[in-house]
Amino acid sequence: MRMSLRARLLLWLLVPLVLFVLVTSIASYHSACRIADMTEDAALLASARTIGEVVVWSDSGPTVTILPAALEIFESPHRDRVYYKVVLGRDRLIGGTPRLAMPPGNVSQPVHYDAVIDGAKVRAVAYSRFLYADGKVVPVTVVVAKTRNSRQAIRDQLWLPQLIRECLMLALVAALVPLGLAAELRPLMRLKNDVAGRTPLQIGPMRAEGLPRELRPIVDAIDQCIAQIRLHTQTQRDFVAGAAHQLSTPLTLLDTQIQCACLNCRGESACETALQGARRSMRKMKAMTRQLLMLAQAESAPEPLRKMTDMAEVVESVLEELVVAAQRRDIDLGAECETGAMVAGNPALLCALVSNLVDNAIRYTQPGGRVTVIVRRSREEILLQVIDNGPGLSADARAHVFERFYRASAAAEGTGLGLSIVREIALRHGGTVTLGAGYEPAGLSVSVRLPAWSGGDAR
Template sequence: MIDSLRLRLLLWLLIPMTVYVGLSASDAYDNAAASATLIQDRALVASARMMAGQVTWQDGAPVVSIPPAALEMFASPAQDAVYYQVLMDDNTLLAGRPDFPAEPDFAALHPAYTTTDFDGRPLRVVSYIRALYDEGTLRMVAVSVGQTMQGHQQMIGELWQPSLRRQLVLLLLAVALVVLGLTIELRPILAVKDELAARDPNSLTPLRAGQLQVELRPIVEAINQYIQRLNAQVTVQKRFVADAAHQLRTPLTVIDSQIQFARQLDDPARLPQVLAALHESSRNMTDLTNKLLQLSQAEASNSGAFPRGPVDLIAVAATVLEELAGLALKKGIDLGMETELDSAVVNGNETQLAGMLMNLIDNALRYTPHGGKVTVGLAREDGGGDGAQFVITVSDNGPGIPAEVRERVFERFYRNAAPDQPGSGLGLPIVREIVQASQGSITLDAPGDGSGLVATVKLPALPG
């Protein structure tokens, strides 16, 4: 596998250009060979016609006188050998070599060309037929002229090689320009690389596209989008650490004060009371810590750490109600579920959805007075632009939440309760994070009679 972008782009250029140069060179060679053959053939037929014009009758017999000009036209630096033969139609040799490799067709109307071997060398031959009259007698005379092909090959080289050189120079020039162009055009992306290498490890500012080409800008845009998501994730983590440090400082301080007070206590009879208070503080801190961890998990529920799949909300709700039945019984609260569905399957994480229901129902139980009622409802809504969805309602007849602060209760650590009432202010923020990660929505409203609170969660139904 070739890793170099320059080399790979060069190959994309060189392969087609090499094929083109090869085909072009082959075509140029064929054209040069055809031109050289045409020139040689014209010289051969001109010589043959000149010789044929010298055939005459003397004393009733054909004779021929070969003019020097008929052979001088073949003079060339290649010093090709020239052979000829003048033959009557009765195979009477008038001039030339008797072993000349030609078999003229006396019935031919046009010059006939052929390439053969003679004396171990290729020979280009033309046979020209002329009619000869003598006192009403018609005789045919064949003049055959042949020339070796050294000059023919030299002429091909002279015609073909300049074209080949031009093609090779063009190929080398294209390679050089591609290398130079890539070096210049890659500078902006290398500048982005240098900017990344030089920046502070904690810097999450977006990259500058600068003079980056249009085709490369999506890379920087994708990196910037990743930086933005990473920045949001880091911000969430920093906020979580700050919130955790701030919220844990108070109970830790209280526990430390209680320990110091117990150490200075002189009356052993008061020790159980101090230990009970210490135990309560420890339990509150444990609850706060669990809530903080749950909030952290809810914020990260969009990541791959929480795989998603089909989850039956009815089964999850039944499990949560079983776990909270003891708390409801302790407070004398009527806790139940109302639904006409056999199943309510959504795409989500079972642990996260169970945590969402746990917080909603736990909040309702905490703020509903003794002898109250908390009801979990589950229904299906079909149609609409968003498709089918399941509607979960958790309603109670407690003090409710005023309309003007219903949105604020989703803020971290905001509590719409009396100072001495237990709670961390994290339950509803956890619920919203989980619901949003599941592509759902949550709203808070007052029941029809105006007392209590109804939390409504809508989650997309799993198709199928």
């Protein structure tokens, strides 16, 4: 699995930082060791010189009396042990600890070296001077050694605070960078939501405000893609609208011609039956082209659709048209409309919406049934409801009725496009369509909710 962008950025930042902390820590450890060595070695040598000064030649030979000052230099809170040894010539011990090792080689210059005494590591210095006695020159070597506690303490005091500071910095970076990244990635999430939250109708450009410069090319590319899709969709819709429109004239002509033929072949039953069949197919085709044209018009209606339209008036005009069809099927068609139910929209499309719903209710409700159109208004929305006491729709059919060309029953003629058109028009107006139970025992109610007219720029 690929790592998240956040983890990768964090890694890119933290790995070099950890390396940097490592390298600087090693370097500062070494320089702290050097500084501790230099100061401690200087103190050792000073002490060896002080001891060397007090070696005297008395009657009984060379003697050394160690002054407390010579060893006081080493007093430290670190409980270091101090050893010394004074040797005359090559190996005649005149004072101090005999176990203390001598440095390898000669000691014409002060020599600093490491040794072990009583199992403890010590740092030692050997310093040599000449003693003049009885006309002879005798070399005296003073060795002073000290355990390494204070040396390590100095080193740690120099080195550890820096290490701690750098580790704190690392921890701070590791804690703050994810927060910063989360804040900086928010525009990307906004962009994602903008794309993911779109309906098929929303094919406008993306919202690019507040986006970092680096994301602009992506947004531009998506916008370009959206523009192409929009162009393509528009071309398709124009084609369907054009084709439906072109078909309607020859179909009307054909209808008239079939009617003429019917009149002319009265009495010839075979011919008459064939022509009746042709007329039925013709009616279906006309209905289909009409619905296709309406769907194409609904889809490509210019936005925004903002003419103040009274839904009660729309319902009234539709009922006037369909009242004859209702009477023919003995349907009790009625309306309960509140006044002032204004929406912002396209009156022709809203007529088509109501007409499709009422037409369905009349068509699918059994003769003698009842169909009511209700218009209610609230402050925010207008509710249009078409209720019948027909056969209703099963849950399975409800899931599909808004699909194009889907028909739940063959009880009446139809194209399967009516409810697709209804939903398309409702969506175009910023509304929704829901199905519910109609009158008892099994009827259907279709509810369309549209945003109420909010005043302003009527066109």
